[in-house]
Amino acid sequence: MIAAPFVTALTHRFGRAWTMPTGIILQTSGYIAAGFAVRIWQLMITHGALVGLGIGFIYVPSLPILSQWFQARRSLANGLASAGSGFGAVLFAWSTKAVIDAFGLRWALCITGIITFALSTIATGLLRDRNQDIQPPELAFDTSLLAKYEVILLLAWSFISMLGYITLLFSLSDFALSIGLSSQQATNLIGFLNIGTAIGRPMLGFISDKLDRFDVTAGNWAAMRRGCWSQELAVFALLVMGNDHPANNVYFGG
DSSP states (O other): OTTHHHHHHHHHHHOHHHHHHHHHHHHHHHHHHHTTOOSHHHHIIIIIIIHHHHHHHHHHHHTTHHHHTOSTTHHHHHHHHHHHHHHHHHHHHHHHHHHHHHHOHHHHHHHHHHHHHHHHHHHHHHOOOOHHHHOOOOOSOOGGGGGOHHHHHHHHHHHHHHHHHHHHHHHHHHHHHHTTOOHHHHHHHHHHHHHHHHHHHHHHHHHHHHSOHHHHHHHHHHHHHHHHHHHHHHHHHHHHHOTTSHHHHHHHTO
16 A cells, blocks of 8 residues: 555556556566465565565556545445455455365465456456546645544544554464464465455445444444454453364364
8 A cells, every 4th residue: 555656656657557457467476476476574574575566556546436426425335345255255254265275375376366367357347437527637646634633533544444454354364373273274264354354344434425434433442442452352352362272273273
């Protein structure tokens, strides 16, 4: 997402028909090249830089398109669309574990690259925007918005929320292994987390269309804080009871 202003400028100049296929190539190349990496720095370049930049080239140009087609139920539409990442992560969590067990990590990365290439190509080909009718400005970085405190608060909220979400999402499996859970239990944990996001996002979108969006956001933030405290107490209790306790097997699917 750091590349978002750069990608937006390229999209404004060359169109998404150029930037999104570029992202597909970068993402696919990163996954396949990561399968042949033998050093940490190689993974940082391939799986980190190439895949991350590729996702940016795909995600940023497509982000505003859905809102162009909806007015009354815009939040629900965005919730349903974002639920796709949850369901996709569920499928990838369990299927990737099976591929790693059967063929190894190298082939798992290569297969992931091939699958994402095929799906992203189909989705990009079917995508339609209303830029000719709406004529969006597509500014790479509108500094005038920084003079509005509402924008500053929104950016701060987004930064804190995504920092916690990304940290949890990409470290949860390692944390599960560090406390003695099996690799299958760690995979189940990631799968159940993404099931929650896939179900919760459309629900929040539906509620946001019915109620005030700011009230829903504030209520969701409060619920997340209460949920974090409950989750921390649950994990602490499981650690005290030990890995062999029956409650551990129920909670982590072991």
